[in-house]
Amino acid sequence: xxxxxxxxxxxxxxxxxxxxxxxxxxxxxxxxxxxxxxxxxxxxxxxxxxxxxxxxxxxxxxxxxxxxxxxxxxxxxxxxxxxxxxxxxxxxxxxxxxxxxxxxxxxxxxxxxxxxxxxxxxxxxxxxxxxxxxxxxxxxxxxxxxxxxxxxxxxxxxxxxxxxxxxxxxxxxxxxxxxxxxxxxxxxxxxxxxxxxxxxxxxxxxxxxxxxxxxxxxxxxxxxxxxxxxxxxxxxxxxxxxxxxxxxxxxxxxxxxxx
Numbered sequence: 287x288x289x290x291x292x293x294x295x296x297x298x299x300x301x302x303x304x305x306x307x308x309x310x311x312x313x314x315x316x317x318x319x320x321x322x323x324x325x326x327x328x329x330x331x332x333x334x335x336x337x338x339x340x341x342x343x344x345x346x347x348x349x350x351x352x353x354x355x356x357x358x359x360x361x362x363x364x365x366x367x368x369x370x371x372x373x374x375x376x377x378x379x380x381x382x383x384x385x386x387x388x389x390x391x392x393x394x395x396x397x398x399x400x401x402x403x404x405x406x407x408x409x410x411x412x413x414x415x416x417x418x419x420x421x422x423x424x425x426x427x428x429x430x431x432x433x434x435x436x437x438x439x440x441x442x443x444x445x446x447x448x449x450x451x452x453x454x455x456x457x458x459x460x461x462x463x464x465x466x467x468x469x470x471x472x473x474x475x476x477x478x479x480x481x482x483x484x485x486x487x488x489x490x491x492x493x494x495x496x497x498x499x500x501x502x503x504x505x506x507x508x509x510x511x512x513x514x515x516x517x518x519x520x521x522x523x524x525x526x527x528x529x530x531x532x533x534x535x536x537x538x539x540x541x542x543x544x545x
Contacts, residue, residue, distance in 0.1 A: 289541060295362035295535045298528055302355035305525070316341045354380075358532060362539060370536045377533050381526075382500030403504050408437035409447040417460045417475070427503075428462040432473050434510065436503035437463035442488050444502065458488040465497050 317338075354376050361369030392453070413423040432435055437459055440443030445451050445459050454460075464484035466477045478484065483497040494500060511518075 287331040291539050292362045293533055295532070295539060296341055298532045298535060299355040299358035299362070302351055302532070306348045306353075306355060309351065310345055311348075313341055313345035313348055313482075315432030317343070328479075331347060331509070358536065361536065367540055368510040368541070374533050374536050374540075376530050381462055381529055384526075387459070402446055403439060406504055407444050408446055410439050414448065414450050414460075416454055417462055428460065430503050430507075431460070431462040431499070432466070435499050435504040436501050437488075437499045439503050439504050441502055442502075443491065445488075456485070458485045458497070463499055463500065465495075483539050487521055 354373065357369055357376070358373045360366065361373055409423060410427060414427050415421060415424045417424075417428055419425070431474075442459050442463055445463075450460060451458070461475045461478050461481055461484070462473070464481060465479045467479050468472055468477065470477070475481070482495040484495075487495040489499045492498070492500065
C-alpha cells in the first residue's frame with residue numbers, strides 16, 4: 287500500500303513538473319520571441335506594462351508549480367512529514383486562489399467582455415493606418431481580419447470615422463476585410479474577390495455580403511474559442527483532479543507514516 291501511494295504521488299507530481307516546465311517555457315518564449323502575442327494584446331488595448339506583468343506572472347507560476355512538484359516528490363520518496371504537510375498546505379492555498387479567480391471572473395465577466403471589445407474598437411479607430419502600413423497594430427489587424435474572415439472589432443462599421451476612413455476616402459474598409467478568391471496562407475490585394483462590391487456593400491451598411499466579411503473580429507475570436515472550449519474545460523478539469531489527487535495521496539502518506 288505504501289509503495290503504491292508513493293508511486294501515485296510521484297506520478298501526479300511528475301505531471302505537475304511537466305506543466306510547470308511548460309508554463310515556464312511558454313512564458314520565456316513570450317518574453318523573447320512571441321511578437322504575435324504582443325501585437326494581439328496591443329489590439330485589445332492592453333498596455334505593454336500589463337503584457338510584461340502577465341508574462342512574468344506565467345513564468346513565476348511555472349516556477350511555483352515546478353518547485354511544489356519537487357516538494358511532493360521529495361515527500362513521497364523520503365516520507366518527510368514536513369514536506370507532505372507543506373505540500374498539502376500549498377496546494378490547498380492554490381485551489382482557494384483559483385476558485386476566487388474563477389468566481390471573480392464570472393462576476394465581472396460582462397465588464398471584462400465589454401472592456402476588451404471597446405479597447406479593440408478604440409485601437410482600430412485610432413491606430414490602424416492602412417493595409418500598406420508596416421506598423422505592428424496595422425499589420426496585426428490585417429492578419430487577424432484575413433485569418434478569421436472578419437472586419438473591425440464588433441463589425442465593419444467600426445471603420446466609420448476612423449483614421450483609415452479619414453485618410454482613405456471612398457475605400458470604406460481595407461481590402462483585408464474583403465472575401466478572397468481562394469484559401470491560402472498570405473494574401474495580397476490581388477486575391478480579393480471583388481474590391482468594388484466590397485466597398486459598396488460596406489458603404490450601404492449591408493448585413494450579409496458575398497464580397498465583404500460583415501462579422502466583427504471580436505465575436506469571430508469568441509466563436510473560435512467556443513469551438514475549442516471542450517479542450518480548455520478538459521485541461522482545467524485535469525489540473526483540478528491532479529491537485530485534489532495530490533492532496534488526498536499526501537494525506538494518506540502522512541497517515542501511513544503514523545501507523
